[in-house]
Amino acid sequence: MKRIVSSAKVTAIALGLAAIAAPALAQQGLDEPFQKPFKEALAGKTVAYVPVAMNFDLTEGWYAGMKKELEPFGVKFEIRDPNWNTNAGAQAVTSLISEKPAVMVIHNPDVQTYAKLLQRAENEGIYVIQINMGSAYRSSAFVGANWIEIGERDTEAVVKACQGKSNKIAIVQGALSAAASAYTLKGVENVLAKHPEIKVVSSQAADWDAAKAKAITQTVLKQNPDLCGIVGFWDGMDIGTAAAVKEAGLTGKVFVATSGGGERKGACELVKSGAFDLNMSYDVPTQAAQMAGTIKWLLSSGAKAGSIKGSEYTTLIPITKENADSPTACWNLSDLKK
Amino acid sequence: MKRLRFNQQEIVFAVFAALFLVFSIFLRGFLTPENMLTLLQNVAVLGILGLAMAIVVIGRGIDISLIAALAVPPGLVLQMVQNGHSLPASLLTAVLLTIGFGLVNGWLIAYAEVPSLFATLASGLLLAGLGQTALFQLDVVQWSDGMKGFERLGQGTIVGIPTSIVMFAIACVVVAFLLRRTRWGAYIYAIGDNPYAARVTGIPSRPIIVLQYVVAALIGCFAGLVMAASVNSMPTRIFNSTLIYDVILVVVLGGIGLSGGRGGVLNVIIGTLLIGTMLNGMTIMDISYAGQNLVKGVVLLLAVITDSFLNPRNEETAQQGDI
Secondary structure, three states: OHHHHHHHHHHHHHHHHHHHHHHHHHOOOOOOOOHHHHHHHHOOOEEEEEOOOOOOHHHHHHHHHHHHHHHHHOOEEEEOOOOOOHHHHHHHHHHHHHHOOOEEEEOOOOOOOOHHHHHHHHHOOOEEEEEOOOOOOOOOEEEEOOHHHHHHHHHHHHHHHHOOOOOEEEEEEOOOOOHHHHHHHHHHHHHHHHOOOOEEEEEEEOOOOHHHHHHHHHHHHHHOOOOOEEEEOOHHHHHHHHHHHHHOOOEOOEEEEEEEOOEOOOOHHHHHOOOOOEEEEOOHHHHHHHHHHHHHHHHHHOOOOOOOOEEEEOOOEEEOOOOOOOOOOOEOHHHHHO | OOOOOOOHHHHHHHHHHHHHHHHHHHOOOOOOHHHHHHHHHHHHHHHHHHHHHHHHHHOOOOOOOHHHHHHHHHHHHHHHHHOOOOHHHHHHHHHHHHHHHHHHHHHHHHHOOOOHHHHHHHHHHHHHHHHHHHHOOOOEEEOOHHHOOHHHHOOOEEOOEEHHHHHHHHHHHHHHHHHHHOHHHHHHHHHHHOHHHHHHOOOOHHHHHHHHHHHHHHHHHHHHHHHHHHHOEEEHHHHHOOHHHHHHHHHHHHOOOOOOOOOOHHHHHHHHHHHHHHHHHHHHOOOOHHHHHHHHHHHHHHHHHHHHHHOOOOHHHHHOOOO
C-alpha cells in the first residue's frame, strides 16, 4: 500500500514537472530575424583591398585579419598590390571602379592622388574605407591611427626624457607627401609649440628608408653628440635611426621614440634590445578587426555609399621596456596568418 | 699658344675641392675628423656599387639590375638564417644565386645581344620580383640571432676607421687590381674602347662581357651585405628607390664616360667624394629631401652635359648603339 502511495507521489511530481516543462518543450526556437538578411548582404560580395604594398607587417596583418573575418561569410576578398608605385595604385583603383566591388579598402600613399578617384567610386555606389593613411576626401569610413596623437605622444616622451639635458632633438620624417608623415609632424609641432626650450637641430625626411635614416642620424649625431632625443616616424625605417645611435655608443642616452604596427619582431623585440625607448603601436590585429567590422556593418546597413561618413581611430599601445615582455603588447604575423 | 684643356676628372675634383672649402669655412662642425669619417661612411655602400657600375660602364655597358643584386641575395642570407639555416650555407646559396644572376645578365647581353640597358632593366625586375614573391616573408628582412658577429662587416671600427669605409677601401684595391693589373682588365678596356677591333684582335669578347656582369653582381651582393650589417636588417624594397641613379651619378660624375673604355677606380672615388660632400653638407644645413633631390638632379644633368662635351659622340661611338 505504502509503495503504491509513494509511486503515485512520484508520478504526480513527475507529471507536475512535465506540466511545467511542457510549454517550453512545445515551443520552437525563436528565429532571430536579422541574421538572415545580414548573411545575404555579405554572401558573394566582393571586397577589394589596395594597400601601398604588400610584404610588410602592417599590410600583411590587415590582410590576414580581414580575410579571417570576412571569408567565412562568403565574401570574396581581392587584393591589388601596387608595390609602392603610386601610379600603379591609381590604375588599380580606376580599374576597380569599373569592376564595381561592393567595398574598396584603400591605403593611400599620399593625401591627394586617390582623393578624386575615391569620390568617384562612392558616386558609383562603392563603399570606400580608407585605412591608416587617409586622403583629402572623406569617405564612408576611416579606420586607422591618429597620427597627430602619435606625433604628440612621441614628442612628449622625448621632451620629458630631455629634461635637464641639452634639449636638442632631431626629427626623422617619412615620405613628405604621406598622410602619416605630414600629420605626425603636425603633432610634433603642437607639442614643440608648448616647449620653446626644445631646439630641433634636424628635421629631415628619410622616405621610409632605413639606410637613409641611418645616414641622416649619423651626421646629426656627429654634429650634436649631446642630442637627447629623436622622434622617428615609423619603426620599419627607424631600425636605421637606432643603428646609428647604437653605433655612436649613445644607446640609452639618446631617447628614440617611434611608431608602428606592433609586430613582435619589429616592435617588442627592438624595444627590449634597447634600440627604441618608446614605440607607439597602433595594434594591427585590432585595426583589422575594426576594418572588418566596418565592412560588415556597411554591407548590412543598406546605406547608400557616400551618404554616411565616420572615423574610427584606433587606441594606441605605448610599448616600452615595462610591457615589451608581455604576451599581449605585440602580435605575431605568423599567428595572425594561421 | 696651347689651349687650356681639362678632363672631367680634374673638373669634378676642382668642384669637389671648392665645395669642400666652402663647407669647411661656412658650416660649423663640417671639418672635424668625426664628420669626415661619417661623410665617408654614409657613401661607402654607394661607392662600392659605383665600382661595380664602373666595371660595366668601362666595358661599354650599363647595369640597372645592380640594386636587385644588392637587395635580394643578402636578403636571402638574412631570411635563411632567420629560418634556421646556418650562416655559411646561407652565404653560399646567396653567392651561387648572385653568380647565376650575373651569368644570365651576361648571356643576355653578350650572346643574345640584347642591349645592356634593357636586359638589366628586365632582369633586375625579375630578381626583385622573385625575392618578393618566393624568398622573403616581409620586405624588410630582420636580423636574427644566427647572424651574430656578422654585423661587424658594417658596424664598428677597425683601427678607428668605421668598418664600412674599410670595406670600400678593400673593394677599391681589388677592383683597381683587376682593372689595371690583370689581362682581364685590359680586355675590358679594349672592348669598351672598340668592341669590333677587340674581337678582330682575338680577344674573347663574349666571355669577358659575361664575366664583367658576374663580377658586377658579386660586388653588388657584397655592398648589400655591408649595408645589411650596417642597418641590422635588409630593407629589400630599396630596389624601388632612386639608389641606382645615385650610382650612375657617381660614375658619370667621376668622369667615366658612358661611351666606355675610359676611367677607373680613382674616378669612382672622386665621384663618391663629391656626392658624399654634397649630401653631408645638405644634411648639416637641414635641406629638405625634395631640395636634396633637386640639387642631385641638377648636378647629374650638368655632369651628363659635360660628359657629352668632353667625350663627344662620333662615328665610332654612335655606331655601337650606346645609351
